[in-house]
Amino acid sequence: MTTENDEHERRSRLDKERKRRNKGVAVFLRDIAVIVVAALLISFLIKTFLVRSFFIPSGSMESTLLVNDRIIVNQLEPRFFAISHGDVVVFKDPDGWLPSQPRVSQGPLLDGIETVLSFIGLAPAPDSDEHLIKRVIGLPGDTVECCDEQGRLIVNGEPIDEPYLKNPGAGASPQVGSIPGEFSVTVPEDSIWVMGDNRENSADSRAHLDDAGGGFVPIDDVVGRAILITFPFDRFGWLDNYPETFAAVPRSESSDAAAVR
Numbered sequence: 001m002t003t004e005n006d007e008h009e010r011r012s013r014l015d016k017e018r019k020r021r022n023k024g025v026a027v028f029l030r031d032i033a034v035i036v037v038a039a040l041l042i043s044f045l046i047k048t049f050l051v052r053s054f055f056i057p058s059g060s061m062e063s064t065l066l067v068n069d070r071i072i073v074n075q076l077e078p079r080f081f082a083i084s085h086g087d088v089v090v091f092k093d094p095d096g097w098l099p100s101q102p103r104v105s106q107g108p109l110l111d112g113i114e115t116v117l118s119f120i121g122l123a124p125a126p127d128s129d130e131h132l133i134k135r136v137i138g139l140p141g142d143t144v145e146c147c148d149e150q151g152r153l154i155v156n157g158e159p160i161d162e163p164y165l166k167n168p169g170a171g172a173s174p175q176v177g178s179i180p181g182e183f184s185v186t187v188p189e190d191s192i193w194v195m196g197d198n199r200e201n202s203a204d205s206r207a208h209l210d211d212a213g214g215g216f217v218p219i220d221d222v223v224g225r226a227i228l229i230t231f232p233f234d235r236f237g238w239l240d241n242y243p244e245t246f247a248a249v250p251r252s253e254s255s256d257a258a259a260v261r
Contacts, residue, residue, distance in 0.1 A: 050075060052224065054090055054131065060196035060204070061133060062166045064088070064239070070231035071133075071239075075224035083192060083219065085155070085249060086241035087136045088226040091194075095213040097132060097203065133226060134204050135164070138185070138193030140219075141252030145184040146206075156250045164242060166198040179207050191216035 056069040065071065065088075073090050077083060138144040138155065145154040151168070152159040162168065179199075183206055187193045194217055196202025205215035229235050 051227075053230070054133070054226075056133065060198050060202035061088070061135070062198040062201075064135075064164050064197045065133065065226075065229070066235070069229055069235060071226045072228040072230055073224040074227045077225040078219055078222050083136055083139065083222065083225070084241055084243070085136060085139060085246035086243065088133060088239050088241070089136055089192075089194065090131050090133045090223045090226060091217050092221040092223065093130055093132060094217050094221050095208060095211045097208060098130065131223060134194035134196050134202070134217075136192050137195050137205075138187040139252065140187055140189045140191065142187045142193065142249075143184065144187065144193050146180075146182050155246070156252060158249045160245050160249065162197075162242075162245055164197050164240075164245075167200060179203065180209065183209060185209070185215070188214075188216055190220070191218050192222070193217075 052073045052075055054071050054073055056065045056067055056071065059067055071090075077087070077089075083089065137153065143156055148154055148159045150159070152161060154160070179202070185193060185205075191213075193205045193215070195204045195206065205217070208215040225241075226239050228239065229237055
């Protein structure tokens with residue numbers, strides 16, 4: 001026969017067990033929240049200081065990069081490591097190179113998802129379309145000329161063979177729109193000279209010789225070096241800066257010191 005004291009003890013045990021369960025659930029949820037916040041913070045810091053995702057909006061870097069490719073950019077260059085000849089770099093529009101484009105909304109839900117994913121570095125940032133991507137041909141102090149009789153660029157007096165070009169010899173083609181067929185420039189100490197791999201369809205430094213900045217990209221505007229294609233998956237792979245192409249190019253006195261910011 002159950003006494004009143006026995007019933008009281010039973011209820012007390014049940015209350016204690018329920019409190020332990022509730023406390024366990026609370027601790028579990030707290031730990032999950034801490035893990036999620038830590039993961040978001042780490043992702044944000046990685047995106048801010050180490051790597052960042054971008055997409056390719058045009059065909060100016062074909063066939064190295066295709067329209068809608070997704071890439072990863074190493075932001076330690078040029079902060080801590082010098083830019084090198086042949087690097088594929090992402091940089092902020094230096095002098096109104098890009099036409100203004102209104103931002104198109106995909107709807108509140110998709111816009112919100114994209115904002116969250118871009119915040120943690122899993123999607124291109126909303127300002128990706130305000131950046132350009134080209135290959136570094138001239139470092140500070142370099143003289144870049146177009147072209148020799150074989151249609152090759154000349155850097156510091158040395159002709160270079162460029163295996164990454166979509167159409168080899170395109171540097172010697174006649175002027176196309178604002179893209180000149182011939183030029184000779186000396187790169188300022190705080191800048192680089194950039195060109196697309198699809199030379200006949202790239203409004204790069206050549207197309208902006210008459211701009212206030214002379215077609216040069218300030219090193220301070222460089223976001224980082226493109227190192228990896230992540231999407232589509234069948235194009236996944238590392239990006240090369242072809243050191244052999246520039247191996248014989250004499251170094252200018254100011255190139256190494258000035259190419260770090």
